Amino acid sequence: MGVVSQPTSASECEAVLARQREHFWSGRTRSLPARQEALGRLRAGIRAREEAILAALSADLGKSPEEAYATEIAFLYQELRFAERHLRKWVRSQRVRRDLLQFPGRGRIHREPFGCCLLLGPWNYPFQLLLAPLVGALAGGNTAILKPSEVAPASEAVLAELIADSFEEGQVAVVRGGVDTSEALLALPFDKIFFTGSTRVGHLVAATAAQRLIPCTLELGGKSPTIVGKSADVSLAARRIVWGKFLNAGQTCVAPDFVLVHHNHYDALLRKLDLEIRARFGEDPRLHPQYGRIIHRGHHDRLTALLQGESPLRGGEADAEDLYLAPTVIAEPTPDSPLMEEEIFGPILPVLPFERTEEVISRLRDQPAPLALYLFSRDAQELSLLRKSLPSGGICVNGTLLHLLSPRLPFGGVGASGMGNYHGKASFEAFTRPRSELRMPARWPWHLTDRRRPLPLAFLRRWLR
Numbered sequence: 173m174g175v176v177s178q179p180t181s182a183s184e185c186e187a188v189l190a191r192q193r194e195h196f197w198s199g200r201t202r203s204l205p206a207r208q209e210a211l212g213r214l215r216a217g218i219r220a221r222e223e224a225i226l227a228a229l230s231a232d233l234g235k236s237p238e239e240a241y242a243t244e245i246a247f248l249y250q251e252l253r254f255a256e257r258h259l260r261k262w263v264r265s266q267r268v269r270r271d272l273l274q275f276p277g278r279g280r281i282h283r284e285p286f287g288c289c290l291l292l293g294p295w296n297y298p299f300q301l302l303l304a305p306l307v308g309a310l311a312g313g314n315t316a317i318l319k320p321s322e323v324a325p326a327s328e329a330v331l332a333e334l335i336a337d338s339f340e341e342g343q344v345a346v347v348r349g350g351v352d353t354s355e356a357l358l359a360l361p362f363d364k365i366f367f368t369g370s371t372r373v374g375h376l377v378a379a380t381a382a383q384r385l386i387p388c389t390l391e392l393g394g395k396s397p398t399i400v401g402k403s404a405d406v407s408l409a410a411r412r413i414v415w416g417k418f419l420n421a422g423q424t425c426v427a428p429d430f431v432l433v434h435h436n437h438y439d440a441l442l443r444k445l446d447l448e449i450r451a452r453f454g455e456d457p458r459l460h461p462q463y464g465r466i467i468h469r470g471h472h473d474r475l476t477a478l479l480q481g482e483s484p485l486r487g488g489e490a491d492a493e494d495l496y497l498a499p500t501v502i503a504e505p506t507p508d509s510p511l512m513e514e515e516i517f518g519p520i521l522p523v524l525p526f527e528r529t530e531e532v533i534s535r536l537r538d539q540p541a542p543l544a545l546y547l548f549s550r551d552a553q554e555l556s557l558l559r560k561s562l563p564s565g566g567i568c569v570n571g572t573l574l575h576l577l578s579p580r581l582p583f584g585g586v587g588a589s590g591m592g593n594y595h596g597k598a599s600f601e602a603f604t605r606p607r608s609e610l611r612m613p614a615r616w617p618w619h620l621t622d623r624r625r626p627l628p629l630a631f632l633r634r635w636l637r
């Protein structure tokens with residue numbers, strides 16, 4: 173088994189990649205049993221470290237064991253189970269129909285692994301956001317270097333140990349380090365890059381990958397709007413918005429960023445959000461075991477700065493030492509508030525009223541495309557209009573976050589929120605590419621292209637139209 177590698181210098185990163193390249197071209201990652209074995213190793217590695225994973229998530233983010241298990245470990249088991257169940261079908265090459273021009277040749281499409289992949293992860297769900305792409309990379313028959321976020325150090329250490337104990341370094345390795353290490357890795361000739369993180373760094377990753385024409389998947393962030401329409405069930409909307417917004421203390425890429433509510437329901441929604449927060453986290457959420465913490469002081473400072481000049485309807489209490497920020501609701505933030513400019517990525521929920529659906533459309537259409545769009549409505553026409561009029565990576569109707577939990581629904585962004593998809597079969601497809609093969613029979617005596625003189629133009633015009 174491999175040793176935990178901690179290359180920080182460019183030359184050390186290069187050496188790990190060289191070992192992975194050798195491993196990949198040895199062909200050892202490609203057979204179906206090899207892929208199944210790799211997925212089994214990953215499952216066993218996670219299973220053996222469940223307690224360590226829960227402890228790391230508690231140390232890094234104050235996540236409760238229930239939340240950590242459901243959103244990180246159980247999610248990974250589901251992705252692994254789905255891949256293991258369907259892999260045999262996914263890897264099978266596909267026959268295509270014979271065409272006249274290639275007759276009697278036979279065409280096939282193989283799903284080809286890219287080779288050596290680089291996976292860069294963020295800190296908010298540090299396990300599943302690196303290991304779910306790894307499921308796709310292994311199912312696809314690739315090798316992978318994982319670079320966890322340095323900002324969640326306890327999780328980074330468990331990830332490094334898990335991978336080192338489960339895989340040879342030539343197949344999967346964890347490289348630890350900060351931005352310098354990410355930059356050193358990005359300078360190397362990987363065959364595929366899978367990046368999850370901010371839109372700002374996503375731009376840098378895409379620009380670097382473009383220099384070598386390396387294909388990349390970008391899973392980025394953005395401001396996911398939540399629209400509560402005139403026909404919505406307001407109690408249900410409040411309950412599901414509070415769950416999706418304050419999970420992981422709002423540090424979820426697809427968390428509802430702000431709410432636009434029909435003016436008829438504005439007061440009722442504010443009241444119900446308040447009741448729901450109390451019902452879920454008690455009078456003092458700081459003491460509630462299910463309420464998490466902000467990742468670090470810098471992020472805490474950024475979030476509290478967003479509250480300057482605002483008068484929270486509820487919450488707003490902050491303790492920098494404890495990295496605590498209460499679940500906070502802001503009714504109608506000031507017009508030039510940064511809350512409505514940048515991705516909040518914390519437990520602050522602005523709520524604004526609207527009168528007409530067209531108003532919502534013209535307001536949101538000028539914004540960068542978000543990762544998710546949440547619609548609470550019982551009016552099929554309104555839902556259809558909003559779906560057709562507003563771009564987003566995914567949509568969830570009368571719920572929040574749930575769409576990303578299904579391996580049957582590809583997950584990803586569009587425009588500023590990313591490019592490419594994963595989860596379930598989409599993960600396999602993200603780490604493989606179609607490779608076409610045409611096989612002509614070795615002994616067939618004659619083919620159209622064997623003619624030394626061109627076919628008459630009249631014949632070509634008649635038959636190839």
Ligand code: NAD
Nearest residue numbers: 293294295320321351354355369370373391392393394425
């Ligand atoms: P980040 O972009 O700061 O960091 C992500 C990774 O990039 C880390 O591994 C980091 O080491 C590396 N990195 C940072 N600066 C870099 C640079 N200059 N050059 C090269 N690499 C660099 O993101 P974060 O703060 O860890 O995560 C929060 C962001 O991620 C939010 O915007 C959130 O919406 C987004 N996110 C998206 C998804 C998704 O699935 N689409 C999931 C989680 C988080």
